[in-house]
Amino acid sequence: MQLGILDQMPTPKNMSAEETAQHTLSLVELAEGWGYSSYWFAEHHGTKGMSSSSPEIMMAAAASRTKRIRVGSGGILLPQYSPYKVASQLLQLEALFPGRIEAGVGRSPGGSETIRSLLSNGKENEMGMFQEKLHQLHNYIQGNTKIRATPRTKGSPQLYVLGLGPNSAKLAHDEQVGYVFGHFIQPEHGVETHQTLRMLRPSVDSKTAVFVICGKDNEHAEKLALSQDLWLLNVEKGLDSRIPSYEEASRQTFSLSDLQKIKQNRKRMIVGGPKRVKEAMQRLADDYQSESFLLVASIYDPLERERSFKRIIELF
Numbered sequence: 102m103q104l105g106i107l108d109q110m111p112t113p114k115n116m117s118a119e120e121t122a123q124h125t126l127s128l129v130e131l132a133e134g135w136g137y138s139s140y141w142f143a144e145h146h147g148t149k150g151m152s153s154s155s156p157e158i159m160m161a162a163a164a165s166r167t168k169r170i171r172v173g174s175g176g177i178l179l180p181q182y183s184p185y186k187v188a189s190q191l192l193q194l195e196a197l198f199p200g201r202i203e204a205g206v207g208r209s210p211g212g213s214e215t216i217r218s219l220l221s222n223g224k225e226n227e228m229g230m231f232q233e234k235l236h237q238l239h240n241y242i243q244g245n246t247k248i249r250a251t252p253r254t255k256g257s258p259q260l261y262v263l264g265l266g267p268n269s270a271k272l273a274h275d276e277q278v279g280y281v282f283g284h285f286i287q288p289e290h291g292v293e294t295h296q297t298l299r300m301l302r303p304s305v306d307s308k309t310a311v312f313v314i315c316g317k318d319n320e321h322a323e324k325l326a327l328s329q330d331l332w333l334l335n336v337e338k339g340l341d342s343r344i345p346s347y348e349e350a351s352r353q354t355f356s357l358s359d360l361q362k363i364k365q366n367r368k369r370m371i372v373g374g375p376k377r378v379k380e381a382m383q384r385l386a387d388d389y390q391s392e393s394f395l396l397v398a399s400i401y402d403p404l405e406r407e408r409s410f411k412r413i414i415e416l417f
Contacts, residue, residue, distance in 0.1 A: 102382070102386065102392045102393075102417040103138050103392060104136075104137055104138060104393075104394055104396060104413065104414055104417060105137055105139030105140060105141060105171075105173075105308070105394070105395045105396070106128075106132055106137055106139070106140050106141065106396050106397075107141045107143065107175045107310050107395040107396065107397045108125060108128070108140065108141065108142055108153060108159075108397075109143040109145060109397065109399070110122070110125050110142070110143070110151055110152040110153035110159075111150060111151055111152075111332070111344050111398075111399040111400075112149065112150050112151065112152050113343060113344040113401045113402070113403070114341075114343045114344065114345060114346065114349075114401075115346070121152045122152060124403045125152075125153075125159070125163075126162060126163060128403075128406075128407060128410070129166060129167055129170070129172075130166055130167060131407060131410075131411070132170060132410065133168070133169060133170040135414045135415075136414055137170060137410075138170065138171060139170060139171040139172070139173055139203060139395070140163055140173070141172070141173035141174060141175035141203065141205060141395055142156035142159040142160060142163070142172075142173070142174060142175065143156065143174075143176075144156050144174065144177060144178050144207075144211065145212075146211045146212045147211075147213065147216045148212075148342045149341065149342055149343050150332070150336065150342025150344065151342065156173075156176070156177060157174065157177070157191070157194065159172075160172040160173065160174060160194055160202070161194060161197065161198075164194070164197065164198040164201055164202075165197075165198075169201075170201070171200075171202070172194075172198070172201060172202065172203070173202070173203030173204060173205055173261075174203075174204055174205050174206070175205045175207075175263065175281065175310065175395065176205035176206045176207035176261070176263040176281070177204065177205070177206045177207070178206075178207060178209055178210070178220065179206040179207065179208070179231060179234050179238065180208060180210070180221075180226075180227045180228045180230060180231050181210070181211060181217060181221040181227070182220075182221070184234045184235075184237035184238040184241060185237075185241055185248075185250055187238055188238055188241030188250040189241075189250045189251060191204050191258045192242065192251065192253075192254050192258070193252060194258065195254045195256060195257060195258050196252045196254050199255070199256055200256055202258035202259070203258065203259045203261065204242075204258045204259065204260050205261040205262075205263050205281055206235065206238065206260070206261070206263065207262075207264075208231045208263075208264075208269075210226075210228065214226075232272055232276070235262065235272070235276055235278070238260070239260055239277075239278060242257045242258060242260060243257055244257075259306070260278040260279065261273075261278060261280060261281050261306075262278055262279070262280055262281070263281045263283060263310075264280065264281070264282060264283065264294070265282070265283050265286060265287045265290065265294075266287075266290040266293070267290065267293055267297040269294075270282075270294050270295070270297045270298040270301070271297060271301065273298065273302075273305065274298070274301040274305070279306035279308070280298055280305055280306070280307045280308070281307070281308045281309070281310055281395065282294055282295065282307065282308070282309050282310065284310060284311040284369065284385070285310050285311050285312045285369050285370065286369065287369075288311075288369055289368075291309075291388070291389060292388055292389065295307070295389040295390060295391060306393075307391050307393065308391070308393045308394065308395050309385065309389055309391055309393070309394050309395070310394075310395040310396075311369070311370065311385065311394060311395075311396065311397065312329070312369055312370030312371065312397050312398065312399075313370065313371045313372075313382070313394075313396045313398060313409070313413060314326045314329065314370065314371070314372045314373075314398055315373065315374070315375060315378045315409045315412040315413045315416075316372075316373070316374055316409065316412075317374065317412075318374040319373045319374045319377055322372050322374055322377075323372060324347055325347070325372075325400050325402075325405055326370070326372040327347055327350040327351060328344055328345050328346060328347050328349070328350045328399075328400065328401045329344075329370070329398075329399045329400065330350065330363045330366065330367075331345050331349070331350040331353055332344050332399050333363075333399075334359055334362060334363065344399055344400070345401065346401045347401060371385070375412055375415075375416055378412075378416065379416045379417075382394065382413075382416075382417075396410065396413060398410065
């Protein structure tokens, strides 16, 4: 099983963005030492609770602190940007860190319509141009254009589409790029999506992004996950998006609809002690016929987050 980390750089209520960034870079170094194959950074805007707004910058910082681990974006919000500019940034990273750059791109607006407009400098919504922009980006990266993006590197970054269903899997096939399925966002179409992907391209390079929290045992894992449960509820309600402590979460009074939502959200994640986590991840690998995972975790205590990632890699 090939394991990587997808980091949204979740910011606990007791930490600043600066402290979160430094902890993240330390975690990248640890992840390489533990044997993780890749470390990806998300792109989020307009939120206090996720401090990864510029994956390209975090990729450069992470790669400069490590020697082997591949660094990636999960993902760059392509509809808001120029494919030529994105290609130039990725090729610059490839020139600095040859063979270590993975580029995931997504169709998300990045936030509200106001945020989307600010990211695109007031241009009209180009969400419908995602495939066209993806095609342009791929050609720029491969050097298959009359006007070349620079620098002109010997190799090229590995490009991936981030998606949530069969349509995005078909897009990855049509554009001949890799694919990342967001199980941690919308797991309902996971089996259908992977079946579509395998039918179209049996040898496709695919990954599955999933919330995983691995505690010392099941009880410990449930304690760690409670703050993530409350965090997801708050994010979905448009409330404080910073990670609450276990103590705050344990004092929270949940309504019936909250409890139903927590139960629904648990389908997006794997929570348990080492035995439960290993069995659940293997079931997911069997269901999806894919053994490459990007692990996501929003745990209040940075040390507990590190320990969870360490336990998981030791399982495999």
